[in-house]
Amino acid sequence: MIAEHLPVLQVVLPLVAAPLIVLLRRDTAAWLVATAASVACLAIAVALALAVARGGVISYAIGSWPPPWGIEYRVDALSAFMLVLVAGIGALVMPYARASVAAEVPGRQVYLFYAMYCLCLAGLLGIVVTGDLFNIFVFLEISSLSTYVLIALGRQRRALLAAFQYLIVGTIGATFYVIGIGLLYLVTGSLNIVDVAARLQIATELRPLLAALAFITVGLGLKLALFPLHQWLPNAYAYAPSVVTTFLAATATKVSVYVLIRFYFLVFGHAFALDGLPLRPLLVGLSAAAIVTMSLVALFQPDLKRMLAYSSVAQIGYITLGLGLANAAGLTGAIAHLANHGITKCALFLLAGGIALSCGSTSIASLRGLAHRMPWTAFGFVVAGLSLIGVPGTAGFTSKWFLVEGALEDGQVWVVVLVVASSLLAVAYVWRVVEAMYLAEPDAPAQTPTRAPLLMRAPTALAVALTVVLGLVTAYNVGYARRAVELLLEGIS
C-alpha cells in the first residue's frame, strides 16, 4: 500500500518536517525530526533503487492524474542513483550537524537551520524524482531559496554578501532555465519529459529549440558552477557553516549536472543537443579550462575550506568533461564521478568542520602541527586527499580511469595528458595541507584541542572509509553508472 507511494513520500516527508520543526522550536526536537526525515529518505531511496533494479522504471501520477496531463514522478536507473547519493549524504551529515551547528550558528536560529535544511533536501530530491519540466524549476527554487538562507547563517558577515551574490546569480540561472522551458512549451505544448521528448522527434521548427537549448545550458551552467560561471561558489562554500558546505558541495551542484544530463540525453536527444550547437567542443574546452585554472587557484588559497571550494569547481570540470565526450566510457566516468567526488568532498569538508570546531579556524597556517594534536583527522585528510587526487584504490581513481578511457576512444590524447597533469596539481594542493599538518612545527605552544563528539567523528570516519570502499568495490558506483548510461544512450529512440 505504502510501497506504491514511495516516490512522492520521498519529497513529502522532508517538506512536512520543515514546518513541524518551526512549530516545535526546540533545538533537540528539531534535530531529531530532521535526522529522522533524512534517514527515512535514505531508506526510501534505497528501496526505490532496489525496485528499479528489479522491475525497471517506476512512474507515479501525482493525485492520480495520468501523465502527460498531471505531474509525473519518474524513477529510472539514473534518478535512483542520484536519490541514493543525495539522501545518503543527507543522512550522513545530520548526526554530524548536532554539535557543528550548535557551535557555528547563533543559538536562537538553530531550529530554523534544521527547517531550512529539510526544505533544501526536499527540493533536491524533488528535482531528481520529478518528470515534469516546470516542476523541476519549482523544486530548483525551493532548494535554492533555502540554500541562500543556509549560507547566510554563517558566522562572518561575509556570509551575507556571499549569500546575496549567490541569490542574484542563482535567480538569473533559474530564470534562464524557465525561459528555455517556455520556448520548449511553445514548440511542443507539453511539459512532461517523456511527452516533450516524443513530440520533439516530429518537431520541424528547430530555431526555438536551439534557443531553448542555449538558455537551459547557460542557466544550469550557472547553477552547477560550470567554469567561467562559478564565481559565486568559492565565497558561498567558504563562509557557510561547515554542515551546509558539506551538504551543498556533495549534492547541490551534482543535482544540477543531473538535470543537464537529462536534458541532453532524454529530452533533446544527444544527436540534437550536442551537435545542434557546438556544445561538445565547448563543454570539453570549458571543462579543461576549469580543471587547470581552478586547480592552480586552489594551490594558492590560504584557507582550507576555500581551497576545497576551488577544487570543487575543478572536479565539476571532470564531470562536464565526461558529458562533453558523450561516449559510453566518458559518461560512465562522469556519472560515477558525481558519486565519487560527492563522497570525497563530503569527507574532506566533514574533516574541515571538525577542525573548525576543535581549533576555531580553518586557515592552513593554523593547521601547522595538527597531526600531533589530532592524528586521526590528519590521517583521514590524507586518505580523502588521495581520493581527490585519484590514486588507485580510492573512489577518485575509478571515475578518472573511465574519463581517460573515454578520451582515448574519442581520440583526444590532449585530454588524457590534461587529466594526468591536473592530478599532479591536486597532489600539490593536497600536499600543502599534509605538509602543514605533519611536517611543520606548530607556531604557538600546542594546547589540547577540544575533542569532537562521537556523533561528529562517526560520520566523518564513515565518509573517509567510503572513499576507499568505493574505490575497491566498484559494483555500486560504477555498476549503477553503467546501467544509467545504457539508459541514456538508448535515449528516446
Add this chain to the structure above:
Amino acid sequence: MSAFGGHYSYFVTVLLMVAGLYVTIARGNLVKKLIGLSIFQTSVYLLYIAPGKLIGATAPIVAKGYASYSNPLPHVLILTAIVVGVATIALGLALVVRIREGYGTIEEDQILEQDRAPDEPAK
C-alpha cells in the same frame, strides 16, 4: 500582419528581459540589483502569458455560445513563478537589511572595500 505588429509582445518581453539583466549586472547598489532582477523575472511572465491568449477567445469555462478558449496552463504556471519571484525578492531584501546592519552600506564597491580589510569583527 507584419513581423513586428503581430509579435510586438515579444519585443516588449525581450526589451524588459535585457533591461532587467543589464540593471542587475551593471548597478552596484544592492537594492537596484534586486529591482533589475525583478524586471528580468517579470519579462518571463510575459513570455509565458502572451502566447496563451487567443484573440477573440474567452476564459476557459465551458458555456453555450463560446467555442474558442484561451490556454489556462501558462497562467497557472506563471502564478507559481510569481510566488517564487516574490519569495526571492523578499529574501533578497532581507539579506540587504542584514548586510546594511553588518557593513553600514549597501553599495557593492564599499562592501568589497571593507572586506579587503584583514581583520573583521564577528557578526
